[in-house]
Amino acid sequence: MTPQFDPVIHANNRLQVCAMLAPVDEVEFAVLRESLNVSESVLSKHLKVLEDAGYLGLRKATAASRVRTWVALTAAGRRALQGHLAELRRVVTLAQAAE
């Protein structure tokens, strides 16, 4: 994977969202909100940025008359995350080598 800084993913909450979505197929909105310890509106804004970049998809499902939103990383999102993580590791490695 080629290291590639991604300004969309770089914001800490968005990186955490992508990191939680990457190993699984889908995560429920409420679980992401609880894990990140942020408000619904804050998480919604971050998800919108990622969705607009084509990095994730949102799906609404009704169960027991309650609507739940499920969030999944797209293939483009996975590639962007892997590139960004590779870039973070590259920067850290370079800094350690320079010490």
Added chain:
Amino acid sequence: MSPALDPQEAARQLAGLDLSNAELARRAVAPWWYHPALGVLIGGLLAVQAAPLVYRALYFAVYGLGLVLLVHVYRKRTGLWVSGYRAGRTRLVALAAVVVSLAVAGASAFVALTRDLPAAFVVGGVVVAVVVTAMGPLWEIAFRRDLADGRRP
């Protein structure tokens, strides 16, 4: 390239990923009865081959409904869904379960058909149920190890 990226910030962000992995590992634990139920459903597919056609057809309906219910419960309890065949150690565990189950099914069919012993399907079904039940917790261990390694398919 990211000339403006602070190495300390990059290190902090990478360290923060451990938290998200730990959170996933904490959540991705099925109820204790989930894997036995899945084992019984899948083992039942083989065992029911000893029964008349009408019962086999009925069981397929039960099997389908059971799978739908299990997925529903898992999603509701954990708040996430993850494919059993996801890349990593987890895929090896899932494929091992499939290979062993198919081998048992083949052996059962061979015995049942060549020796006119339909009960072999029932015995095979029980073995498959045990295999699937045992593989479930192993799969969860593999998933947690994949997370610890930062394996992100």
